[in-house]
Amino acid sequence: MAIPGAIGASIVDHTTGFAVATAGAAPDSDHAAAAAGAADVVQAANSRSLFVSAVPHDLLEDLIITTAGGYHLLRPVQTDFDSRLVLYVWLDRIHGNLAIARRRMQKLADELVTSFTS
């Protein structure tokens, strides 16, 4: 995996909370639950808060949840057609580097549209 300290990753449909593809481990070894949780968080940020609508044409770029043991990063994948996907990466707190992970995820989300393999 290209992101240092990454424990697991998945691509989640954030309207339905469905894990389209998964890799590595998931919290509680449950990718489905992680996907549903990720969808809830993205939905809360998109629909119930003012953060993403403060400026016209503002878009959610990424969400970072910090815990004592790790980082959980969520980044929407932009496609021209209706896909509603979000990239989820679980990072180890000690081995992970938030800045590097964010940059890699940006690249990954862009590359996903060009070369996706499940």
Next chain:
Amino acid sequence: MSPSKTAAPGRLLTQAAGERQTGTLVVGGHPGGMVYLLEGAVVYAESPAAPGVGELLTASGRLAGRTWQAALDAGAPGARVGRLLLDQGHLTQGELELCVLGAIYDAAYFALSPPTAPVEFRPGATHWLGPVIRVEVAAVNREARRRARLLEEIHPYPRFDTAPVSPVPRPPVERVALTAAQWELLVHADGQRTPADLAQLLGRAGFATILQLRRLAAQGLIEVPGSQNDNSDLVRLPRARGIAVDIRRPVVTLDDGPQVLVATSSASGGPPPQAGEPSKDNGPVYRPPRLARRKPGAKLPKDLAHEPPPVHTGTDEVLLKRIRTALRALR
């Protein structure tokens, strides 16, 4: 396999996958759908309630309609439409795979979620798109069941999924917060489009559309299907809103005619014809207005003429003078 019989679509699919079959599961009913298997794995699914790959790509503007049509014409006979789009550089591998994957799960929900439906497995039948991605039947079945549960949790009224969508004229709450997707749906809901129509029109997944509609229904923002007393099948008549009383307009009959001033032959000299008197030349009858009017040039009656006209002073007068000067300047 046997011709059309009533069974659980998911179970028949699992059975066909267990035998590593290639073919198509045809599910009847409303909305119904088809699931395409290649050696026991799902390669495509379609349903009238879910926009297909072509609709998703063209409605969003990702592909021009003619690009898609050309690929369809050239690739459909050999089942290599997907391959063609990639080879010609219209789409990237990732885009196509994500799009097909989304379409499979979307249509599979509609085809597999009914507990029983008329189903038939047609061995050997393949889809014109060609294999782009393969999904396990177990995963598709599991996801279809999970999606059905998801809708139940939001608002357990399946009738919202198929009936034409009408937004309520007046929201039941003071403040309404909508997501962009919900706004899009409400703006395009005209009381005639069904959720499937809206999904096709907007290029959005069918299930995502239903999900948003159920959320709107839970908030009381769309009409409960069947609650409106539709008098007409074709036109949605405006309904009286709130508790306001309908205005009772007098019934207009042909005799009344429009109140247009038409000079009839008798109006020139003699007395105007009385109301109800039949007019000789079938034209609209001229009715004198209720209030007596002065003839042009005639003087005011004496009792009125005695009173001097009210004198306006101050700003009114100044204003009138200014208007007069301005009017003169225009000549």
